[in-house]
Amino acid sequence: MVIIILGGGFAGLAAARKLAVLQGNHQVFLFDKNSYSTMLPSLPDAAGGRMPPQFLKEEIARLLPEGIEFKNENVCLVDLENRFIKTEKNQYCFDYLLFAAGSTSNFYGFNQSLERLYTLTTLTEAERIREDFAGYLYRAPHPHLVLSGAGYTALELAGNLSFAAQKSQKTLRITLAERAPDFLPFLSSSQKERIRRYIKRMKFDLKLNDFIEVFDGRNVRLHSGAEFEDVFFCWTAGTKFAIPQIIGKMDLLADGRIVVDECLRAPQYDGVFAAGDSAAMACGGGYLRKAVNFAIYSGARAGDNIVRSIRSKRLKPFRAVDLGWVIPLIDDSVGVVFGKIPVCGRLGLRMHYFMCGYRNFNWTNRRRFFQFSLTL
Structure with missing residues (x-):
């Protein structure tokens, strides 16, 4: 077989x-x-420079048990x-x-200057964002980050790049364009209100019922008519x-x-x-x-x-065990553990990064994430 x-x-x-x-x-x-496996939940941290990329990966060949052949x-x-x-x-x-x-x-049919925008589904893409964003901050007199979408990936990436700009002593304008009339619809009302306060504190400009209509590789125009010049454009819409x-x-x-x-x-x-x-x-x-x-x-x-x-044995059904989820937001968080217990703030952040360490691929990576979780 x-x-x-x-x-x-x-x-x-x-x-x-x-x-x-x-x-x-x-x-x-x-x-x-790829020749390596990636701790995907920490891609925004790698993109923003808060976690070095080497702590998010391990070679697949080292992770496979004997008898499994890897084809790169x-x-x-x-x-x-x-x-x-x-x-x-x-x-x-x-x-x-x-x-x-x-x-x-998923670009949903959008096909304008794709080579000039940034996505975040792989470690390579995270490293590209980190390197190019540093150069953008250096050259742009009024840096402006525009993100398509306002889901958890967009919020996490926006927070991490805002952190990177602060370290560079740059004032960064951030706009999130969300096509839907609301963001993160699965959240409870209290969780959503906490994120609204975070968005306000971070001075993000959240535009609902709006989306990027034109991107020429440097400038964007939204469906609402708003135009922004010389932006750093990230696609996080799905x-x-x-x-x-x-x-x-x-x-x-x-x-x-x-x-x-x-x-x-x-x-x-x-x-x-x-x-x-x-x-x-x-x-x-x-x-x-x-x-x-x-x-x-x-x-x-x-x-x-x-x-x-x-072996001609009866198959077993998959029964999901929901340990929960956390959306890390630089200095805040929202989440749920064991399916029903809400968590937020620094406790949620520590839990998120502890689990990224626990689920990581080797002890060097785990130790780095465990140490990071204790600094929050």
Whole structure:
């Protein structure tokens, strides 16, 4: 049997650890375009220079158990009908396939001067923001950061770049353009009010019911007619499935996630599973949010179910355990732990960075995050 894992993030690595028990005539391959895995929740910290990038990553080859072969190749096509994948270098057939490839930026049809704007879905992109923003602060007499979207990634990135500007003794104007009539609709009224106070304290200009209509590589114009010159433009308006082309018919959400059954199978194709940010996992009439814990647990369950399927054993359903979430906001936070206990302020910040350390890839990285959490 040939088992292929697409993605070397939290879900893919968790699946690989389960699949390592297979022996004999089984081959397990893990594909990722990067040679390393990334602590994605800390990308805004890397972009703003608060956390050096080397503490967010580890080489995938070092993280894989014995018996799993790593292929450092970019998967550009998956053919579910004929059961093969294609990379920029080769083509590989599979018996079992696990989608765990994560997300990339979704531009929703926007295509103006994309090479001049900044996104934040990979460590490479975070490093590009950090380096280019430092240069922008140096040359721009009146630096102005414009972000498309006002979700948690936008707020975290805005806070971190504001911090970087303060360190450079620069006054930074920040505008967030959100197409929707409200921001972060899943928050409680008290959490939303706390973030409003944070936005006011940080002097962010939040424009709801508005969006970037024109970007020429230097200047932007919003749908409302507002125009801004010489801006540093970051796109944080949403994400989509990372694999560009899939041949086959599956049920997908608007963001490209694959709708799976309770055992994390894509029902339309035998032996095809999805986990982590690739999977739309039903929960309470909706779908689970994207989160590190869900990625790890679902990846482990998918890997275990592939083993059980090969051994003709009954598959086990995935049962999500919600440990909570925290939105870190430089000197404040909002969040929930264990599904119902609200946290905020510095306690929430410490919890966030402690968990980034706990879930990190090696002891050097963990120690750095643990130490950072104690300084907050």
